[in-house]
Amino acid sequence: MRILVVEDDAPLASFLRKGLEAEHYAVDVASDGEDGRWMASENDFDLMILDLNLPKMDGIAVLHAIRPNKPSLPVLVLTGRSRLEDRVQSLDSGADDCLIKPFSYTELSARVRALLRRHPFTTETLLKIADLELNRIERTVKRAGKRIELTSKEFGLLEYLLRNAGHRITRSMIVEHVWNLSFDTGTNVVDVYINYLRNKIDEGFTPKLIHTVRGVGYELRCQLEVTA
Amino acid sequence: MTAPSPSDLAAKQTERAFVSDLFHAISQPLTALECGLEVSLRRDRTAAQLRARVESALVAAKLLHQRLLEARALQDAGEPGDTSVPVALERLLLQLQEDLLPVAESAKVNLAVKCETAMVRGNEARLRNGFFYLFEFLLRTCPSHHMVGIRAQRVSLTALEVSFSNDRPTRSETLKSRQAADPADLSLRIAQRTFQAASGDLVLTQNQSGQVAGYVRLLLAN
Numbered sequence: 310m311r312i313l314v315v316e317d318d319a320p321l322a323s324f325l326r327k328g329l330e331a332e333h334y335a336v337d338v339a340s341d342g343e344d345g346r347w348m349a350s351e352n353d354f355d356l357m358i359l360d361l362n363l364p365k366m367d368g369i370a371v372l373h374a375i376r377p378n379k380p381s382l383p384v385l386v387l388t389g390r391s392r393l394e395d396r397v398q399s400l401d402s403g404a405d406d407c408l409i410k411p412f413s414y415t416e417l418s419a420r421v422r423a424l425l426r427r428h429p430f431t432t433e434t435l436l437k438i439a440d441l442e443l444n445r446i447e448r449t450v451k452r453a454g455k456r457i458e459l460t461s462k463e464f465g466l467l468e469y470l471l472r473n474a475g476h477r478i479t480r481s482m483i484v485e486h487v488w489n490l491s492f493d494t495g496t497n498v499v500d501v502y503i504n505y506l507r508n509k510i511d512e513g514f515t516p517k518l519i520h521t522v523r524g525v526g527y528e529l530r531c532q533l534e535v536t537a
Numbered sequence: 538m539t540a541p542s543p544s545d546l547a548a549k550q551t552e553r554a555f556v557s558d559l560f561h562a563i564s565q566p567l568t569a570l571e572c573g574l575e576v577s578l579r580r581d582r583t584a585a586q587l588r589a590r591v592e593s594a595l596v597a598a599k600l601l602h603q604r605l606l607e608a609r610a611l612q613d614a615g616e617p618g619d620t621s622v623p624v625a626l627e628r629l630l631l632q633l634q635e636d637l638l639p640v641a642e643s644a645k646v647n648l649a650v651k652c653e654t655a656m657v658r659g660n661e662a663r664l665r666n667g668f669f670y671l672f673e674f675l676l677r678t679c680p681s682h683h684m685v686g687i688r689a690q691r692v693s694l695t696a697l698e699v700s701f702s703n704d705r706p707t708r709s710e711t712l713k714s715r716q717a718a719d720p721a722d723l724s725l726r727i728a729q730r731t732f733q734a735a736s737g738d739l740v741l742t743q744n745q746s747g748q749v750a751g752y753v754r755l756l757l758a759n
Contacts, residue, residue, distance in 0.1 A: 409609065411602050462636050490666055492610035494724045496673045501643045 310425060311335045313354040315345030315371065316387065317363050325358065328414050329421070342366025349375045354382060356425055358417075361388040361399060369402050376403040383424040387412070415479070415525060422476040436471040439531040441510065441518060443471055450510075457509050462487070466502055467510070470519070470529040479526040503527055555611070562604040570597035607723055614667070614730035618660030623758030626689060626697070627652040629665055634687075637672050645681035646703075648672070652689035655697050656758040659735035664755075667731030670724040671701070671739070671753065677724075678749060679703040697757055702750035728753075 312334045316322040319340070326336045337354075339345040342363040349357055349371070357375075361368035368386060375382065386404040388395060396407045406420050436443045440453045448464060450457045459467065465487050470478070480500075484493040493499070503519060511517045520528045541549075577590040634650040641648040657664070675685045680703070689699040719725075729739045732753050741751035 409606075411605065413599070413602065460635065460638075488669075489662070490669065492606060492613075492727070494607075494610070494670065494673070494727065496677070496724065497643075498637070498640055498673065501640045504643070505639045 310355045311337070311353070312421070313337050313339065313345070313348055313352070313357045315339045315342070315349075315357065315363065315368070316360045317341055318360070324414075325417075328418065332418065334421075340364075342368065342371045346371045346374045349382065350378060356383045356385065356421060358385050358387060358421070359404070361386055361395075369399065372399070372402045372404060385417075385420055385424055416481065419477055419479050419482060419525070423473045423478060423482065426473050426476055436468065436474075438471060438474045438518060438529060439516065440514075441471075443467055452510060452514055459506075459509065462502065463506055463509070466506055470506075470527070474529045477522045477525050477528045483526065499526075551615070555608075555615075558611075559604075559608045562608065563601055566597045566600035566604065570594055570601065573597065610723075610727055611730055614663075614727045615734050616663075617734040617736075618663045620658055620660050620735065622661070623656035624659050624661045624664055625654075626657050626664075626699075626755070627654050629661065630668065630687065630689060630699070633665065633668055633672055637669075637676065640673070640676055641685070644676050644679065646676055646679045647684040648676065648687075649684055650687045652687075652699075653691060653697070655689070655691065657697055657755040658758050659737070659755065663731055664735060667728045667735075668699075668753075670731070671728040674722055674724040674728065675701060675703060675749065678722075691757065692754075695757055697755050699753040699755070700750075701752065703748060 310333075312329055314322055314325050314329070314336060316325065316338065317340050322338050322340065326338055329336045337348060337352075339348050343365040345357075345359065345363065346366060348354075359368045359371060363371070366374075368388075372384065372386075384404045384406075386399045386407045387410060388399060388407065389410040396409070399407050405424055408417060408420060434444060434446050436445065442451045443449075443464075445468065450459055450464065450467065466483065469483065469487050481493045483499050484490050488498070503521075507517075507519050511519055516531060518529055518531060520530060520532070522528050573590060573594050577587065582590070630650050630652045634648055637648060672685070672687070679685050683703050685701065685703050687699060687701050689697060692698045725739075725741065732739045732755065735755060737753060737755040739751065739753045741749065743749050
């Protein structure tokens, strides 16, 4: 996987390069908007991490310039601008996700994985893992052929977990993408919903699919349990 | 030179209070971070000591990060957003009730919502956020086996009140709240700023036994 980082802050760009390379991504760095636009247009990247506040050409202008030719390139925007309108503007301009500075590397890494995972099958009707199936059009869920009734929020949560199956997702990602809230106040809403979903999806079935990742959040994965 | 209008003065007062709160919130973790790093540089330390110092600096940095996120959430809540489309309050509250039902069940609290059919002024997404944080606060601070009651009704030709309380026990015994209702609770402050930004208000009262009641006042759409 090849990632383009467009960031003019040298220490941050260096830290991103080191972190991503440690996760086995190939990383290229552009230090201004014009270079970023040129590199994104001339090369095939799997993802772009784009700072909004850039010299020569700002991030929004870069997005506008590359989107006509690169409609499916996942773009994660980094911004220090805290107003809600700024974040909305970047998403409206073609960004796929937006992360506000300061951020933790764990959060950035999780979002990168989610974007890389999400894009190949955003239009698929049927999402599957092991014997669990979710049909986005019929709004149905089955496990081992047995129909499972979910509320609309539970369905939304399961769909988000399935889109990111095999990857860790943080509570704040769930709060943002499923609840459409900008901030997790420490509410237990996500944990309560995960427990409800577990009872419906995993109770009485093997293997268990919803796993808690301590200190991070949750992961949907198919892992056969080994009994001694 | 003209004197500032009352709304300008109120805006300045709000801004001053916001900056003061922000300063207060970040000064403690920032001080811990700075002092910790300074002290660690003053003399040679073992690798284990340095590691412990870095770990404690990371904890302080994470706390600082959290405070900044809280400040941003409060700032966002103070923005009214696009208010040109009236909001169907009944649909909004009933949807939230359904969404928060699992949270109420896990807390062993009954969440009851009654609402007149009414259109109110405000931005739907912002009002939904405001009520989400308010309901979440009420459920979190309500004693188990009690009921959070929400009732929305017109109180004049121009205004509607959403009253709430958790003072109707469904079991006779007195049960302690799972968590004290703190008026400085972040969820509550976000809700309060959201409703104020929509030209409304949120008023909360709490009696000595910890029971919470209050109302949200919103303007009706014409």
